[in-house]
Amino acid sequence: MTPTLLWMRSRLFRPKAQRVLRIAAGCSWVGIAALSLRSGHGHACAGLAENAGRALAYALSAFMTRLVLQTTDSRAQLMAYSAAAAVFETGRLWTPGRSADVGVWLASSVGALIGIAVARLIAHPPRRGENGRG
Numbered sequence: 001m002t003p004t005l006l007w008m009r010s011r012l013f014r015p016k017a018q019r020v021l022r023i024a025a026g027c028s029w030v031g032i033a034a035l036s037l038r039s040g041h042g043h044a045c046a047g048l049a050e051n052a053g054r055a056l057a058y059a060l061s062a063f064m065t066r067l068v069l070q071t072t073d074s075r076a077q078l079m080a081y082s083a084a085a086a087v088f089e090t091g092r093l094w095t096p097g098r099s100a101d102v103g104v105w106l107a108s109s110v111g112a113l114i115g116i117a118v119a120r121l122i123a124h125p126p127r128r129g130e131n132g133r134g
Contacts, residue, residue, distance in 0.1 A: 031061075
């Protein structure tokens with residue numbers, strides 16, 4: 001394990017850091033819901049930029065949530081994020097100026113996958129010998 005990763009792990013899993021992460025993770029879920037369902041009037045971000053922004057938002061949220069919920073199965077967390085993204089996309093059908101898009105749902109789900117994977121590597125790094133290397 002690299003010195004940077006060791007330093008990061010030593011800081012992220014302290015009780016005070018876990019409290020901050022819990023609050024940030026909860027706020028990120030609320031933020032994702034609010035941004036997903038806001039009105040589309042005057043919305044400047046569309047297409048690839050919207051998908052990239054959505055993927056980044058979900059990646060950061062999933063990263064924080066994964067660090068807080070270390071014992072929960074990563075697949076269950078990914079399914080929760082994917083289901084939430086599908087619900088939010090469906091909700092956009094009733095939001096003025098917005099429409100549902102499978103591409104946005106996919107970008108959200110991929111973002112969540114990336115966030116969970118990175119957090120999992122920090123929380124549970126592979127030990128030497130487990131990945132086939134000596």
